[in-house]
Amino acid sequence: MRIELIKRPQQSALFSAVSPLLALGLTVLAGFVIFSLLGKPPLEALYIYFVEPLSETWQLHELAIKAAPLIMIAVGLSVCYRSNNWNIGAEGQFILGGIAGSLIPILMPGFQNFLTLPLMLLFGFIGGAAMGAVPALLKTRFNTNEILTSLMLVYVAQLFLDWLARGVFRDPNGNNFPGSIRFPSAARLPEIIPSQGSAHLGIVLAVIAAAIVWVMMKYLLRGFEVKVLGGSPRAGRFAGFSSSRMVFFAFILSGGLAGLAGICEVSGAIGQLRETISPGYGFAAIIVAFLGRLNPLGAIAAGFVLALTYLGGEGAQMSLGISDKVARVYQGLLLFFVLGCDTLIHYRIRLVFGDPVKAQG
Amino acid sequence: MQSGSEGTPLLKTVGLTKVFGEVKACNGIDLSIAPGEIHALLGENGAGKSTLVKMMFGVLDPSEGEILWKGQPVRIGSPGEARRLGIGMVFQHFSLFEALTAAENIALVLEEKTPISKIAETARKLSVDYGLPLDPNSMVGDLSVGERQRIEIIRCLLQKPDLIILDEPTSVLTPQEANKMFETLERLKAEGKSILYISHRLDEVKRLCDTATVLRHGKVVGHCVPREETASSLANMMVGSDVETVKREGAVPEFGKPLIEIRNLERPPATPFSIPLRGIDLTVRAGEIVGIAGVAGNGQGEFFEAVSGEATQKRADIVSLNGQDCGDKGISGRRILGVGFVPEERLGxxxxxxxxxxxxxxxxxxxxxxxxxxxxxxxxxxxxxxxxxxxxxxxxxxxxxxxxxxxxxxxxxxxxxxxxxxxxxxxPAVMIVDQPTWGVDAGAAARIRKALIALARSGSAVLVISQDLDELFEISDSIAVMHDGRLSEPVPIAEATYEKIGLLMGGAEPGHMAFEGVKEEAGA
Structure with missing residues (x-):
């Protein structure tokens, strides 16, 4: 017996639209099975995972804090993936953005005015973009595989941050704990509604970024260029578009947005440069991008869903004593089901039985 | 018909149907091939010819209907199974590995474990026997298309098939190479083998084949004896209506100033298997259509990329379009000068x-x-x-x-x-088209040719690259031939004959690498 994937002549428009919801449903179902096998009450666990984090206002603020970096990174990645460039290193670009933006408050703590924050955000974008430009350069110059180089640079960035936070940037008055000085208020991203919760402006910036990129992809020649070069590089060359310039554009945009997310996280949620600043946002954002169907607006909704798995994981750890690694399992399952649903929308499965070919007569 | 009716047919299909999604590529095909006959399968592009033979060769599973082999119903699940039954096939697009030698490619499909040296020896003998000389130790990547086809045929013959399926074998050959292949086929027929010959070239079919089955839109529309038909009656059967031929206006018009000038264009090969361009010179004047003929894979694609600006030149004066040097400009820069491009591949x-x-x-x-x-x-x-x-x-x-x-x-x-x-x-003042009617139905092809002629008559320069000689003779004012990355002098249409162009396609110009057979003929 063998299994064949056969391309469907037409894709169902209905199922293309509900595919992310279907994937979500399957993930919940799989969660039910996992919790049962772990010997935890499955319904209660699912409640703690998916409903409880939404029950109070301050928790919604927490959700927005987690969703902001996911959305911002995923918006850039969706453009990058549409153009057929596979940036897997957003985590590293996020970290470098955080470092670059922190240079201002750490090296010039006295520079405190209305320009401090905008400059930090700009530096964050540039830092991430510079980090993203490295795999782009390697790809266009030496024809290296950007998936490998961008991923490997994540480890470089993580260790570089670790070295900075424990070494040169360590707060001299910090009792030898790793981490920089605490940022002055002029270098902190303000909270949106301080009386209700701690969500900062990052979520607003993320939504604005999504809207701008959506307009670009839908209405501008540049968006057309992304689609053409991503769909058919040869046709792109025929159109007069440069595929190597597109590699740089895609990596600089996605790296830059990841870097912006990085500095937003550092100056908003954390308030200092620490040895770790991300619980894997750069990787989870890959799932967000696909769950949002590589559409910047879709990434907003998908970002909140993934943020929920982070909060739910923390909640389940506290109430049920389940390892927070379960959150990672959830994220993996979600990606698996999204890709699975998409594959089955485009292909159907055929089982071919029997020994191929013997005379029947 | 008569030759197919006596005795048991070698292969017979009954109601063979293949459905892709909602399209019936083949719809209830009945066909029978007698031992020792050359049977033609005729039809336009997309008529279902390739789908039908893929089912016979086990590449595709039929959706309905059955295949009888020597009177026995069989289910052919894979090409290996087809070979074991005694069916061999030479594909339209070769299935050879360019980085392996001819003998290694042959060894890949043989099932028993024979040492390569022995295979090479057998292949050499067989190839000399059938008049298809072949060096088994040569690298496939270095061989011409005609030589590659010889490997496929020898590989097929080594398995001693009773039925050989040839899918458009002459589409990649010069007229002279095709003649050699016909001799081989006649000889195979004399040995009692059957051949299923797929083509849309009617003169070949008339000359070579004993019987023919004509397909249109996936259905059999007729069986006939090609020798008793005329080319136009066959064409009408294939197309289903009278084919319109495009007529050029009587007198040769006056041509204006040069609008395409290419001066000593050189291009190193972009990949190990692409063709370098060597010293190409060409001028096309306003109002003129110049056709570029040539066997596929002799540098036409590379040439199109160089002229369109998808690959740019080092100096601006190497390519001049619409009166302006633009060798250093990309494709957008050349379009702005008033040039239109249509590449060979439509999709992608x-x-x-x-x-x-x-x-x-x-x-x-x-x-x-x-x-x-x-x-x-x-x-x-x-x-x-x-x-x-x-x-x-x-x-x-x-x-x-x-x-x-x-x-x-x-x-x-x-x-x-x-x-x-x-x-x-x-x-556009200048129009450059690669394979304008490749895989296009007859009606659309006529519409496209008419439009190109009308454009030239309105004062534009038109350059058409095509493998379809009939098409070039129909629309061109002169025909140049590309062979091995070089371009011949254009031959004015009044002086051009199929033989002349055919010899040039084989590389007959002095100083070119030529196939041995062609050299002799050219010298004679």
Whole structure:
């Protein structure tokens, strides 16, 4: 017996639209099975995972804090993936953005005015973009595989941050704990509604970024260029578009947005440069991008869903004593089901039985 | 018919049907091949010929119907199974590994474990026997298309098949090479082997084949004896209506100033298996159509890329279009000079398959029509793009099922009409087209040829690269031949004959690498 994937002549428009919801449903179902096998009450666990984090206002603020970096990174990645460039290193670009933006408050703590924050955000974008430009350069110059180089640079960035936070940037008055000085208020991203919760402006910036990129992809020649070069590089060359310039554009945009997310996280949620600043946002954002169907607006909704798995994981750890690694399992399952649903929308499965070919007569 | 009716047919299909999605590529095909006959399978592109033989060779599973082999119903699940039964096939697109030698390629399909040296020896003997000389130790990547086909045929013969299926074998050969192959086929027939010969070249079929089955839209529309038919009666059967031939106006018109000038164009090979261009010179004047003939894979694709600016030249004066040196400009820069390009591949080169027609309009027009189609910040003016698209669809009679369908949803002929119309709509001073009617139905092909002639008569220079000699003779004012990356002097149409062009296609010009057979004929 063998299994064949056969391309469907037409894709169902209905199922293309509900595919992310279907994937979500399957993930919940799989969660039910996992919790049962772990010997935890499955319904209660699912409640703690998916409903409880939404029950109070301050928790919604927490959700927005987690969703902001996911959305911002995923918006850039969706453009990058549409153009057929596979940036897997957003985590590293996020970290470098955080470092670059922190240079201002750490090296010039006295520079405190209305320009401090905008400059930090700009530096964050540039830092991430510079980090993203490295795999782009390697790809266009030496024809290296950007998936490998961008991923490997994540480890470089993580260790570089670790070295900075424990070494040169360590707060001299910090009792030898790793981490920089605490940022002055002029270098902190303000909270949106301080009386209700701690969500900062990052979520607003993320939504604005999504809207701008959506307009670009839908209405501008540049968006057309992304689609053409991503769909058919040869046709792109025929159109007069440069595929190597597109590699740089895609990596600089996605790296830059990841870097912006990085500095937003550092100056908003954390308030200092620490040895770790991300619980894997750069990787989870890959799932967000696909769950949002590589559409910047879709990434907003998908970002909140993934943020929920982070909060739910923390909640389940506290109430049920389940390892927070379960959150990672959830994220993996979600990606698996999204890709699975998409594959089955485009292909159907055929089982071919029997020994191929013997005379029947 | 008569030769097929005596005794048990070697192979017979009963109601053979293959459904792809909702399309019946083959619909209830009944066909029988007698031992020792050459049977032609005729039909236009897309008539279902290739699908049918793929089912016979075990590449595709039939959806319905059955195949009888020597009177016994069989289910052929894989090419290996077909070979074991005694069916051999030579594909239209060769299935050879370029980085292996001929003998190694042959060894790959043989099932028993024979040492390569022994296979090489057998292959050499067999090839000499059948008049298809072949060096088994040569690397396939270095061989010409004709030589590669010999490997496929020898590989097929080594398995001692009773039935040999040949899928458009002459489409890649010069007329002289094709003649040699016909001799081989006659000899195989004399040995009692059957041959299923797929082609849309009617003169070949008339000359070679004993019986013929004609397919149209996946159905059998007739069985006949080709020798008793005329070329036009066969063509009518294939197309289903009288084929319109494009007539050129009587007198040769006066040509204006040169609009395409190519001076000593050289291009090193971009990949190990692509053809370098060597010292190409060419001039096309206003009002003139120059055709470039040649066997596939002799540098036509590389030449198109160099002229279109997808690959640029080091110096501006190597290529001059519409009176301006532009060798250093990219494709957009050349389009702005008033040049239109249509590449060979429609899907994936001339158009993005997944994008709607209107967005494909923007593909080649976003720079030349930036004023009307783009607004500030590169905002696309969809209304202007759509109206241009509508204009082209009306002008070229593009038939489609939806208002603005994806490019991939159109038939080859209709998409090609759209892509040609996309450029004609700008009234280009220079038009360069690669394989304008490749895989296009007869009606659309006539429409496209007419449009190209009309463009030239209105004072533009037109350069057509094509493997279809009939087409070039029909529309060109002169024909040049590309062989091994070099271009011959253009031959004015009044002096051009199939023999002359055929010899040039084989590389007969002095100083060129030539096939041995052709050299002798040229010298004689």
């Amino acid at each position: 080169h001339g158009a993005v398959p997944s994008l709607p027609l209107s967005e494909n309009m923007l593909l080649s027009r976003h720079r030349t029509d930036a004023k009307s189609m783009l607004g500030p910040f590169g905002f696309v003016r969809n209304a202007a793009v759509r109206s241009a698209s509508k204009r082209v669809i009306g002008e070229m009679d593009v038939r489609k099922t939806a208002e603005d369908p994806e490019a991939a949803a159109l038939s080859g002929g209709n998409l090609q009409k759209y892509l040609i119309g996309r450029e004609l709509d700008r009234q």
